[in-house]
Amino acid sequence: MAGIISEPGITSIPGLLRARIARTPDTEAFRYRARSGWESLTWAETGAKVREIALGLLALGVGAGRTAAILSGTRVEWLLADLGVLATGAATTTIYPTNTADECAFVLADSGSAVVFAEDQDQVAKLRSVRDQVPGVAKVILIEGAVAADDDWVLSLDDVIALGRSSEPDAYERAVAAITPDQLATLIYTSGTTGRPKGVELTHDNWLYIAEAVDPLDLMRPDDLHLLWLPMSHVFGKAIEIAVINGGTPTAVDGVVDRIAANMAELRPTVLGAAPRVFEKIYNTVLATVRAEGGVKLKLFRWARGVGLRHAANRRAGRSSPLWLRVRFAIADKLVFTKLRARFGGRVRYFVSGSAPLSPEIGEFFDAAGLQIREGYGLTETSAASFLARPEELRFGVIGRPLPGTEVRIADDGEVLIKGRGVMRGYRGLPEATAAALEDGWLRTGDIGEFDERGRLRITDRKKELIKTSGGKYVAPQAIEGKIKTACPYVANALVHGDRRNFCVALVTLDPDLVAKWAGARGLSADMAELTPNPELRAAVQEGVDAVNATLARHETIKAFAILGDDFTVERGELTPSMKMRRRVIEQHYADLLDGFYDGMIETV
Structure with a gap:
């Protein structure tokens, strides 16, 4: 079912929202967690709240040519604030809530943001600590929590809404009508795997193009239920926001990562976007569980996986599976895959994977289980979506x-x-x-x-990031890292090292939840410091590395690896806020360990 983007006269995101409200005013737009449980907003109610926020911002001097920042996790107020900013003619600057105070100060100063929406008092405190570095920020708007009566810098979101209600209503229409397609809409700062982040300028037309491009691809329907947990500070989440408005898709919003599994079981969504790490963790959790149970359940799982992979490969190739395989798949589906789909609510139409490469093994397994993953590709600089796999031509990898x-x-x-x-x-x-x-x-x-x-x-x-060994051979580390995470169910992250070295090695980190289950089944302490040197655990990781090496050219193989005591973190600068590895930072942090792999070794490749 086509969205509204083809309707005449839509030249901005507020214009797209206005067309959506006119088409389906009384249908559900957003669902969000409240104290009493899930509550909903219709598209008309969403429009009314956006109008009030926009009018309040206009009264504060926010308008065309200005920018306003949002420093918050994913929640319905993020979307309302974003749409309110855009309706004034201003642009939204996105900031990750995990950013340090200094990082926030850099983005706010560089973007020239006049106001900042801050999620809670912790984020306000972060901003206060760098207030002298951001003189251009006139007001901070607190989304959740109370504001002190004598605070001259912070307003509550309710204060802004009240200000909007007392403003001239026609100011909203005039502001929206004045927005042009080439006007700046969103300023997203790249995660900065090297150096200072750069502010990527995306216009209203950039986003309208995304709506037009994905509209024929059956991405978002009015009869879907979409679960949005993606960080809205990331371009992937922002692109989904535009697709949701265009498609009129009811969307449950909850950015708490630890609640993804519970939300899926409760809400039974039909569509969800995620980074590959989410799918890797699900796969590794399933694998670790059946390995721990062992016996008949492990044999059944391995048999079902093999049957499902063969059946799905035939389907993707446009071939009909032979009768014996169809019968076996029906049995495997009933005994294994149905239970897996039930974990996601049993209604998933497809997943969308983006922000990093998806391991082919992960994609093939989910497809075999009847949980299709459509992989997309794009950059912040291309408004997220430049490619999206069509269901009729899926080929993982x-x-x-x-x-x-x-x-x-x-x-x-x-x-x-x-x-x-x-x-x-x-x-x-x-x-x-x-x-x-x-x-x-x-x-x-x-x-x-x-x-x-x-x-x-x-x-x-x-x-x-291509590695060139001292023997002059090139190695693509990301592909190998993805294979390691798939082959080793306890591995959370892997970094392959070997640039200008004579062979490749790896640093691996472990998933505490999965390792705790492994340890519990053996009566061991779950303390990571005690488990990291455990010979049995190392042997399990070695088995996975050996399986990966068997698929690689000799110069690509991992000759040695180290298991680190904890995962890479944003706080230490090893990960960007969007969870991409800062490869050079990690290599600097573990330089002595990496050098030790090569001391006294003369093997060449």
Whole structure:
């Protein structure tokens, strides 16, 4: 069912919202957690709240040419605040709630944000600590909690809404009508795997293009129930927001990661977007559980997985499975896969995976279980969505064909170049960086890729993260890291190292929840410091590494690995706020350990 993007006269995101309200005013828009349980807003109610927030912001001086920041986790107020900012003609700056005070200060100063929506008192305290560094921030708007009567810097969200209710109503319509397609809508700062983050400028037309491009792909329907937990500070979440408005899709909003499983069982959604790490953790949890149970259950799971993989491979290839395989699959589905689908509420139509490469093994397993994952690909600089796998041409390990209106070519050095309406306007205040990234409208993605025989793209690695061994051989670490996480059910993260070395090694971190189950089954302490050197646990990881090595060329194989005592963290600068590894930072932190792998060793590759 088509969305509303094809209706005439839509030239901005507020215009898209207005068209959605006119089409389906009384249907459910957003569902959110309240003290008494889940509550809902219709599209008309959403529009009324957005209007009040926008009018309040206009009264505070926020409008065209200004920016306002949101420093909050994913919640319904994030969406309302974003839409309210956009309706004034201003642009939204997104900030991760995990950012440090100094990082927040940099983004606020660089973006010139006039106001900041802060989720709670903890975020306000973070802002107060750097208030002298952000003189341009006139007001902080507190989403949750009480404001002291004598506070001259902080208002509550209710205060802003009250201000809006007492404002001239026509000011809203005038502000919305004045917005042009090329006007700045969103300022998202790249996670900064190297150096300071850059502010990516995305216009209203960038986002309208995304709505148009995904509209024919059956992504979001009015009869779906979408569960939104993705960080709205990330471009993936923002693209989903636009698709939801276009499709009129009821969306339950809860950004608490620990509640994803419980929310899926309770709400029974039909659509969910997630990063590959979520699917990896689900797969590894299932695998660790059946391994711990052992015996008949483990044999049944392995048999069902094998049957499901063969049956799904035939389906994806357009072949009919033979009768004996269809019968076996029906049995496997009833005994194993139905129970797995029930964990997700039993109604999932598909998942969308983005922000990092999805391991083919993970995608194939979910597909075998009747839980289809559509992998997408894009960058912050391309408004998130440049590619999305079509269900009729799924092939795990490749992303799919580009979305309509997006042009793609491969440069001589293998870099993927993208051109189209989804490509950013530029980097905030950085003309040289913009010129380096954009040439004749073509964006240099920094990713290395290739097309298959059907024009589907496969990303092989990051251009700047390719390892070149001392023997002159190239290694793509991301692909190997994904394989390790899939083959070793207890591994949370893996980093492959070997640039200018004579062989490759790895640092691995363990998933505390899964390792605790493993330890409990053996009567061991769950203390990670005690478990890390455990020979049996190391042997389990070694088994996975050996299985991965068997699939690699000799120069790519992992010759040694170390199990770290804890996972990489955002706080130590090892992960970006969007959970991507800062490879060079990790290598610096563990330089002595990595050097130790090579001391006295002369093996060459």
